[in-house]
Amino acid sequence: MAKQTGAIKIKGTVSGICFYSMGGVFYARIKSSLTGERVRTDPAFTKTMQWAGRMGTASKIASLIYRATVPTEEQTREKFREVVSRVLRALPDRP
Numbered sequence: 001m002a003k004q005t006g007a008i009k010i011k012g013t014v015s016g017i018c019f020y021s022m023g024g025v026f027y028a029r030i031k032s033s034l035t036g037e038r039v040r041t042d043p044a045f046t047k048t049m050q051w052a053g054r055m056g057t058a059s060k061i062a063s064l065i066y067r068a069t070v071p072t073e074e075q076t077r078e079k080f081r082e083v084v085s086r087v088l089r090a091l092p093d094r095p
Contacts, residue, residue: 001028002027002028003025003026003027003028004019004026004028009021013031016030016031017030017031018031054091055084055088058084058091059084061087062086062087063080065083066080066083070083
C-alpha cells in the first residue's frame with residue numbers, strides 16, 4: 001500500500017487507482033479485478049463462501065453470549081473477537 005503525501009488527501013477511485021483512509025492514514029492501491037459477485041458465484045471461491053458462512057454463524061452466536069456475559073462498560077472489540085474465536089472452535093467442522 002502506498003501512502004498519500006502532500007496537503008490534499010483524496011478518497012475514491014481515479015483511473016484504476018483506489019484512494020482511501022484507514023486508521024487516519026491515507027493510502028492508494030490499484031483497483032482489484034475481483035468483485036463480490038464473482039466471489040459469490042465462481043466455483044473457485046466455494047471454500048471462501050463456506051468459511052464466510054461459518055464465520056457469520058459464529059459471530060451471531062458470539063454476539064448473544066457476549067452481550068449476556070460482558071458488562072457494557074467492559075465491552076471491547078478484542079474481547080468480542082476472542083468470544084467469536086472460541087465459538088468457531090466449538091462449532092462442528094461440517095454443517
